Amino acid sequence: xxxxxxxxxxxxxxxxxxxxxxxxxxxxxxxxxxxxxxxxxxxxxxxxxxxxxxxxxxxxxxxxxxxxxxxxxxxxxxxxxxxxxxxxxxxxxxxxxxxxxxxxxxxxxxxxxxxxxxxxxxxxxxxxxxxxxxxxxxxxxxxxxxxxxxxxxxxxxxxxxxxxxxxxxxxxxxxxxxxxxxxxxxxxxxxxxxxxxxxxxxxxxxxxxxxxxxxxxxxxxxxxxxxxxxxxxxxxxxxxxxxxxxxxxxxxxxxxxxxxxxxxxxxxxxxxxxxxxxxxxxxxxxxxxxxxxxxxxxxxxxxxxxxxxxxxxxxxxxxxxxxxxxxxxxxxxxxxxxxxxxxxxxxxxxxxxxxxxxxxxxxxxxxxxxxxxxxxxxxxxxxxxxxxxxxxxxxxxxxxxxxxxxxxxxxxxxxxxxxxxxxxxxxxxxxxxxxxxxxxxxxxxxxxxxxxxxxxxxxxxxxxxxxxxxxxxxxxxxxxxxxxxxxxxxxxxxxxxxxxxxxxxxxxxxxxxxxxxxxxxxxxxxxxxxxxxxxxxxxxxxxxxxxxxxxxxxxxxxxxxxxxxxxxxxxxxxxxxxxxxxxxxxxxxxx
Amino acid sequence: xxxxxxxxxxxxxxxxxxxxxxxxxxxxxxxxxxxxxxxxxxxxxxxxxxxxxxxxxxxxxxxxxxxxxxxxxxxxxxxxxxxxxxxxxxxxxxxxxxxxxxxxxxxxxxxxxxxxxxxxxxxxxxxxxxxxxxxxxxxxxxxxxxxxxxxxxxxxxxxxx
Numbered sequence: 001x002x003x004x005x006x007x008x009x010x011x012x013x014x015x016x017x018x019x020x021x022x023x024x025x026x027x028x029x030x031x032x033x034x035x036x037x038x039x040x041x042x043x044x045x046x047x048x049x050x051x052x053x054x055x056x057x058x059x060x061x062x063x064x065x066x067x068x069x070x071x072x073x074x075x076x077x078x079x080x081x082x083x084x085x086x087x088x089x090x091x092x093x094x095x096x097x098x099x100x101x102x103x104x105x106x107x108x109x110x111x112x113x114x115x116x117x118x119x120x121x122x123x124x125x126x127x128x129x130x131x132x133x134x135x136x137x138x139x140x141x142x143x144x145x146x147x148x149x150x151x152x153x154x155x156x157x158x159x160x161x162x163x164x165x166x167x168x169x170x171x172x173x174x175x176x177x178x179x180x181x182x183x184x185x186x187x188x189x190x191x192x193x194x195x196x197x198x199x200x201x202x203x204x205x206x207x208x209x210x211x212x213x214x215x216x217x218x219x220x221x222x223x224x225x226x227x228x229x230x231x232x233x234x235x236x237x238x239x240x241x242x243x244x245x246x247x248x249x250x251x252x253x254x255x256x257x258x259x260x261x262x263x264x265x266x267x268x269x270x271x272x273x274x275x276x277x278x279x280x281x282x283x284x285x286x287x288x289x290x291x292x293x294x295x296x297x298x299x300x301x302x303x304x305x306x307x308x309x310x311x312x313x314x315x316x317x318x319x320x321x322x323x324x325x326x327x328x329x330x331x332x333x334x335x336x337x338x339x340x341x342x343x344x345x346x347x348x349x350x351x352x353x354x355x356x357x358x359x360x361x362x363x364x365x366x367x368x369x370x371x372x373x374x375x376x377x378x379x380x381x382x383x384x385x386x387x388x389x390x391x392x393x394x395x396x397x398x399x400x401x402x403x404x405x406x407x408x409x410x411x412x413x414x415x416x417x418x419x420x421x422x423x424x425x426x427x428x429x430x431x432x433x434x435x436x437x438x439x440x441x442x443x444x445x446x447x448x449x450x451x452x453x454x455x456x457x458x459x460x461x462x463x464x465x466x467x468x469x470x471x472x473x474x475x476x477x478x479x480x481x482x483x484x485x486x487x488x489x490x491x492x493x494x495x496x497x498x499x500x501x502x503x504x505x506x507x508x509x510x511x512x513x514x515x516x517x518x519x520x521x522x523x524x525x526x527x528x529x530x531x532x533x534x535x536x537x538x539x540x541x542x543x544x545x546x547x548x549x550x551x552x553x554x555x556x557x558x559x560x561x562x563x564x565x566x567x568x569x570x571x572x573x574x575x576x577x578x579x580x581x582x583x584x585x586x587x588x589x590x591x
Numbered sequence: 592x593x594x595x596x597x598x599x600x601x602x603x604x605x606x607x608x609x610x611x612x613x614x615x616x617x618x619x620x621x622x623x624x625x626x627x628x629x630x631x632x633x634x635x636x637x638x639x640x641x642x643x644x645x646x647x648x649x650x651x652x653x654x655x656x657x658x659x660x661x662x663x664x665x666x667x668x669x670x671x672x673x674x675x676x677x678x679x680x681x682x683x684x685x686x687x688x689x690x691x692x693x694x695x696x697x698x699x700x701x702x703x704x705x706x707x708x709x710x711x712x713x714x715x716x717x718x719x720x721x722x723x724x725x726x727x728x729x730x731x732x733x734x735x736x737x738x739x740x741x742x743x744x745x746x747x748x749x750x751x752x
Contacts, residue, residue, distance in 0.1 A: 185655035
């Protein structure tokens with residue numbers, strides 16, 4: 001490989017040809033500040049427009065300053081990253097940005113986690129010498145996402161993630177010059193666009209221009225209300241990320257502390273979405289087995305591949321982009337949905353209160369779940385199965401508001417009867433997890449034999465598209481694919497449309513690495529090692545569970561005995577399955 | 592429940608499809624497609640952009656991004672007589688702004704506007720390549736040069752119909 005020798009800040013360095021000054025400096029432990037530049041390494045998420053000019057450095061012999069993020073190293077280059085000229089230019093760029101940025105850090109949802117704020121602190125900004133026009137955009141609300149375009153600094157990370165990574169394109173740069181901003185077309189609200197509410201725009205936004213709809217106030221109000229009972233569920237991926245909000249290293253598993261914190265906040269019943277993840281496997285697995293059997297018996301009408309349907313952004317995606325293929329995904333509700341439907345029927349009956357008096361709340365790594373809660377079909381008589389969903393970040397804020405010393409909190413257990421779970425459930429939080437959990441159960445049911453090994457390493461990993469052939473002895477060599485990122489999901493949908501999709505079973509999650517990097521998780525600021533640590537933690541949590549297969553969960557066995565009958569029963573269909581809609585834009589042609 | 596319905600006449604829909612097809616529905620030809628489409632319709636309303644996006648297989652946000660970026664593209668219908676005042680450097684130093692002001696007060700509209708009767712629209716542009724005639728304006732492509740504000744009234748009168 002060709003290498004290049006250069007000098008950065010008076011130190012010699014040798015780097016492969018094509019390396020940018022930013023990367024070369026990074027290797028030497030020199031941290032050049034950046035703002036628009038963003039990359040989640042190894043997870044296909046990046047934005048390198050070279051637009052903000054915060055990373056400018058001085059290159060000897062070059063007339064103007066060079067943006068380090070997009071300037072390649074050249075032989076014998078002499079770079080100064082901290083010359084007075086570079087620092088001065090950087091400061092000016094920052095001051096200009098701040099001159100059209102609301103000075104409301106104290107009320108900002110990004111307060112303390114804002115990259116612009118920390119940059120201003122690092123650069124020692126004490127005044128903004130430029131006074132000029134201020135943007136005045138209305139703050140826009142949607143079921144999941146709050147958009148405050150006044151805070152937009154035009155880094156266009158959100159646009160990259162929405163267009164390139166998700167292939168959705170709901171927001172993009174509009175207008176030119178001062179009025180230029182990232183927004184939906186025609187000044188519309190996100191709800192009127194193709195937005196699938198994955199929220200990855202929030203996950204990458206360096207400032208507070210994009211944030212989640214905050215329901216922490218609702219939680220406190222409902223907990224204080226003596227006329228209602230509150231039941232909460234916690235998704236798998238939350239337990240490997242929440243600790244970061246309290247200074248713990250990434251990948252800390254805080255399941256017991258979460259249960260304890262939720263009880264301390266005052267929820268009457270503290271349950272686990274992992275329980276309903278096991279339930280999802282029973283329903284989705286049964287549906288999958290049914291389809292495989294029909295397929296093997298030569299049924300030409302059966303929809304193969306069966307696709308997972310847990311990810312609410314993915315559901316929105318196929319309803320908006322591929323409604324004609326909406327019979328491929330499983331009809332099984334998401335674990336959040338199954339939990340909601342069970343808690344508002346079986347459990348409300350058990351404690352003898354009407355469903356309206358039981359407030360069901362979920363803690364999710366996700367903002368699309370907020371949208372899912374508002375789906376009319378996921379409720380009864382106008383009363384939702386899950387009243388509202390809060391993110392991992394919102395839970396952290398609640399814990400802080402409630403004066404709970406999370407780090408020293410003794411662990412507690414989830415309540416019964418919707419709290420017991422298996423290792424198959426916790427892996428729902430990563431890409432490949434739903435597939436593996438389904439395989440553990442489906443393989444045993446199809447063969448009637450106990451699996452010698454429950455680990456399906458073939459479907460694990462952090463590549464955006466993975467495929468494997470899983471032999472189910474005597475039944476089928478199951479061809480499976482696991483994808484994350486909706487651009488990859490689109491590729492599978494196009495294969496199905498073209499009639500050349502080679503798979504029997506496909507898992508889709510919208511976010512990088514699955515729910516572990518959901519848009520409701522603590523901000524990673526582009527540090528992929530955080531995602532890898534959460535990924536490893538999920539599999540550790542799985543290994544540490546005494547039970548690893550959903551169909552062995554005693555509380556799942558008992559709910560079927562007591563309430564649902566058997567997987568796929570009429571009652572299960574009524575409460576645990578759903579249907580999808582055609583939400584694609586249509587042209588109404590007038591003669 | 593169904594997706595958003597976009598109303599458009601069948602004839603217009605087919606015309607846009609035809610324009611896009613003439614560029615092989617290639618998304619790289621977006622700007623050329625928009626030029627042709629605006630040439631045909633006079634402007635690019637939302638429903639037209641939606642069809643273009645559909646034909647080229649790109650998000651409508653991308654189309655709108657381009658339409659809102661370039662001042663040549665417009666989402667408002669132009670007047671029967673489209674006036675463009677050049678504000679390029681040469682015209683500007685020769686007093687183009689005074690011509691623009693005279694037009695504004697005569698027509699009682701601002702730049703980018705259309706008179707209530709739909710007769711005149713007023714836009715500004717940068718250089719028509721006739722700097723020797725500065726200051727310059729065009730009405731439906733016809734060029735008027737070496738203008739002074741006092742001429743504005745009589746020129747508009749030419750379009751009395």
